Amino acid sequence: MEKNDNNWGMVYARAFVYFFFTLGVASVIIFFGVRSIHSDIPYKSVFKLIGFKVYNFTGVDSEPTFYLLSIVVMSTFVAATWITFFAYKYSRHIKIQILLIPWISLILTSPIFGLLYSIYLRKPTDFIIQYPSNSREVMWLFYKTDALDGLKLGWLAAIQSFPINILSYLAFCSILFIGYRIFSQLGNADEKEIAKG
Numbered sequence: 214m215e216k217n218d219n220n221w222g223m224v225y226a227r228a229f230v231y232f233f234f235t236l237g238v239a240s241v242i243i244f245f246g247v248r249s250i251h252s253d254i255p256y257k258s259v260f261k262l263i264g265f266k267v268y269n270f271t272g273v274d275s276e277p278t279f280y281l282l283s284i285v286v287m288s289t290f291v292a293a294t295w296i297t298f299f300a301y302k303y304s305r306h307i308k309i310q311i312l313l314i315p316w317i318s319l320i321l322t323s324p325i326f327g328l329l330y331s332i333y334l335r336k337p338t339d340f341i342i343q344y345p346s347n348s349r350e351v352m353w354l355f356y357k358t359d360a361l362d363g364l365k366l367g368w369l370a371a372i373q374s375f376p377i378n379i380l381s382y383l384a385f386c387s388i389l390f391i392g393y394r395i396f397s398q399l400g401n402a403d404e405k406e407i408a409k410g
Contacts, residue, residue, distance in 0.1 A: 221297055224396065228293035231392055236292070237285045239384040244277055247377050276333060283325045288318040292389060296396050307393060315385040319371055320364070327363020331356045 295314055300307065340352040371378050 224399075225293055225297040227399070228296040228392065228396060229289055231395070232289040232292040232296075232388065233285060235388045235392070236288050236385065237281075239388060240281045240285055240381070243377060243380045243384060244281060247380065279329050280326065283329060284318075284322050287322040287325065288315070288385065291318045291321060292392065295389075296392055300393055301397065311386050311389045311393070314389055315382055316368075318385070319367060323367025324360040324364040326367055326370075328356055328360040330363065331359030334359075 291314060295310065300310065303310065335352070335355055337348075337352055340348040340355075344351040
């Protein structure tokens, strides 16, 4: 939508609902589909490749809800912001935008993934037991470090997580393209209605 449109809030809300629903369904289907095919953890390739000697991603498999939710919410935020404020303004480069949006979402989700990993691995009660005098400071130091590691290594984990990475990227780009088509038609219908009124 153009900046001067008065209904950007409604467009954003519609886009948020659309992307949250479609990305949520796609993430659940892809994650559990790959897990059922592999019959073990979908991120097994991450263990074998460089950069993750210390990290163990079994938490993603045993407790996928928060990890998938973090991906869906952040990707929804990025996609709804893009469709509302940028897609139509810069429509000449729409294909490039669609190819880049998943990477932007990945970068923004990576620290959240790192934090969730840290919380899954180290519960707050562990810090109280191990560091009774300054448990809060130590806990936040660990959480901050893992969030920054998530930011630094999230892209590497995504690249190495075959076949989930390819399927997720294709699904996200397809959902963005379909969303762009849907919201461009809605925008045209709204403009015609305004012109009649």
